[in-house]
Amino acid sequence: MFRSSVGFVLIFLCAMASTDNALALVKDTGLRTGQPGAGGPINGLNTFELALFNEGKARVEALETTCETCVSVLSGGPTGESPLLATRTSATGLNARFNADQCIACHSQPTIGGAGGFLIPNPKEGGNRVAENPLFDLIPHRFGQGNKVPTFIQQYGPIRIARFVKNPDGTPDGRIYPLFTIVGRSDDKTIPQCNAQLLPQPNFESELKKGNIVFRIPLPLFGLGLIEAIPDAEILMRHRASAAYRMQNGISGVPNGSVSYRFGWKAQHKALERFTNASDDFAPQMKKIDPKCVGPNTHVAQELLNAAAFEAPSADFINPLVLLATSFMRYLDAPLPAPMSSLAQRGKTLFGTGPEQPGIGCVACHTAQMNTADKVSTAALQNQTVNLYSDLLLHRMGSSLADNISQGQAKGDMFRTPPLWGLGQRRFFLHDGRTDDLLQAIEAHAAPAGNGYPASEANAVITRFKLLPPADQQAILSFLRAL
Ligand code: HEC
Ligand code: HEC
Structure with a gap:
């Protein structure tokens, strides 16, 4: 008894020491300043679509x-x-x-269409x-x-x-x-x-x-037309492609009923206009x-x-607001990442770029890329690469993130992997906005089984993150702030 509790205390102290160490050396540099790199219409809209975008923008401001x-x-x-x-x-x-x-009371960081x-x-x-x-x-x-x-x-x-x-x-x-x-x-x-x-x-x-x-907290509206234009089959194909890696790491990922449900913190919404509705x-x-x-x-x-x-x-x-807000969101372009420093480049590799190069495994849920359909009613949304950093699926995230709210098939501990594009210019993180610090947002992914919920699917990946030398952890933060 005695020996095991001494052992426990020692392990506990070591864990404390290494966390302190990491905390001291690794730091989220905070909100990226400079141009928003977001808020405009997607390239290639026709005159009619552009007019709808502009009118929709006026309505979401009103x-x-x-x-x-x-x-x-x-x-x-x-x-x-x-x-x-x-x-x-x-x-x-x-x-x-x-x-x-007004919509933009909750959707204007860093510019109209953003989150919070x-x-x-x-x-x-x-x-x-x-x-x-x-x-x-x-x-x-x-x-x-x-x-x-x-x-x-x-x-x-945060706006809550x-x-x-x-x-x-x-x-x-x-x-x-x-x-x-x-x-x-x-x-x-x-x-x-x-x-x-x-x-x-x-x-x-x-x-x-x-x-x-x-x-x-609010989600950003940037690039939602692109996300809407990703075919269901593409989401499923990307998920299958990472199956072996996910299996080894205890990561699953399920749709909220059907993969067309892809909007909202719990993927509880299907179509864009439904969300506005x-x-x-x-x-x-x-x-x-x-x-x-x-x-x-x-x-x-x-x-x-x-x-x-x-x-x-x-x-x-x-309703006109619903219709026009939908046009605004559908034609609103994705956020543009900042040029990546060599540190950020290194972070990108560590984060993982796909099943062939999974890094420490963040990419197993935060899928780097998907493609839109080759036939979409808006030509500008066809055959586009979507650098969303999300699989658009639900994961069991453990008892510390759980909000005990069920929506459709999403249980109290399940959340959709949020797209990370535009993250560098977001103020608050996680579904409830509990932190404005990326390091804490990452660490909050991990949780043992508890409160009737299984352990977080992200545990293996977050353990690997914590074992990285501080310089590598910093590289990942740097990558995220460039998004
Ligand atoms: C009081 C703040 C608030 C206002 C006002 C607001 N939203 Fe939101 N919005 C939110 C929150 C919070 C969420 C996340 C909700 C969730 O998933 O449970 C959200 C999510 C969304 C999403 C889903 C985004 C995604 O990536 O899945 C869309 C679309 C959206 N809002 C559009 C609008 C439109 C259009 C208006 C105006 C008609 C509007 N919102 C007004 C707070 C707001
Ligand atoms: C098992 C799937 C999974 C893995 C692995 C994973 N994430 Fe996440 N991530 C999520 C989910 C789900 C959320 C939303 C949780 C919530 O809001 O409660 C999230 C949220 C985030 C957020 C906050 C985004 C926002 O919009 O507030 C960041 C940043 C993030 N993840 C980065 C990472 C990094 C870096 C890694 C690798 C070290 C990683 N994630 C690994 C599923 C995952």
Whole structure:
């Protein structure tokens, strides 16, 4: 007993020492500065497609409101202001409960179409304020709204949407609970009797205390048309090609039902427009909303923004924002990597480039490359190489990443390998944005079996990463920051 516990302590100390060592020597250099290298349309679009891209871009920038008369400036109008300051409005519709009132509030890092991002809280104060998490002050208080901001929304922290894991009776919940409400809006005269008693914010703090909330951060929209244009057979073929290597390393990888489900942190969505579209999650909540809080456009809104990004689609619903946002995303080009230093080149080799040259094995899940179909309705998306760094499949990632939310075939510990392109200019990592440090994001991949979940599929690869000399670990970080 005694000897084995001494042995354990020694091993523990050694492990501590080597981690300290690595921590001291290996450092994520942080957000890559310079040109975004993203945000434009894919090359080769025809005039019609380009027009749709531009109109779609204007729509994803526009502020959504709750009544027709709340429209102050038409979307796409020649207002000349910075689109990031978001003063244009449109009355496509905002829900009575919402997370944000424009797509780009959550999709603008490092430029429109990205993931997350910081905005100037009040356009009128522009010069005096530094850009911050728009969910911290700008959006909850826009137009006089008196929302209480949950403590998990921090000034310089990630944009987060919240799900409750369980219902009060212990049955699984998993739905998104929008953070904010329209109560107090000064621009909407159609709902004068709506107030916080009729439309309360959920009690996020008590759910937080109970450990019943989990988070998701936004995903980037760059290159989604390319990802959409990858044929199912290509995804399966790439997966088969790495079968022998994956088997040796305990890595599986499964689709969420079918490989056409490839969008979202859990590959829970099939088509791009579906992601922009409705949410069954919201329907039951909408029915409970008091009519005094439902303006002329609020009905429409349940299919939009706040519901937007998120769950399984409900009935067919065609809306101009949905159509045009889809065109914007479909034609939005992939992010361009920075020129690679020799260190980054070395990191690329260590990361692995494919089944023939697997490096330490990151590439076993983060598939470096796929090709689009040779026939796609948009010619510019045909026969393209997609350097996405993802297999677009789900993996069991162990108990420390698990969010205990099931979506389709994706269990509580399963996540889609996120594409790593554009990573160098992303602020926060992992599905819940728990870190802004790449080294921690990598180390978080590993977990032993626990909490009813098997060990992480990434364990063997992450062990190999940790055994690399610091200079090699640094090379991998350098490669990732060049993406
Ligand atoms: C409140 C913040 C927020 C707003 C507003 C928002 N999104 Fe998102 N978006 C997210 C989050 C969070 C995810 C990841 C959700 C998940 O996978 O569970 C996401 C994911 C997506 C994805 C999937 C990307 C991928 O790679 O799989 C698409 C497409 C998308 N959003 C489009 C839109 C569009 C279009 C709008 C405006 C109509 C919009 N979003 C508004 C937060 C937001
Ligand atoms: C078993 C499959 C697997 C392996 C092997 C793997 N990853 Fe991942 N990786 C994932 C999944 C799944 C996620 C998302 C986890 C989450 O968000 O909870 C992820 C997330 C990431 C992220 C954060 C991306 C983001 O958008 O937030 C980085 C960076 C990353 N991986 C790098 C690596 C590196 C470097 C290696 C090799 C040392 C590696 N991964 C090996 C599956 C894998």
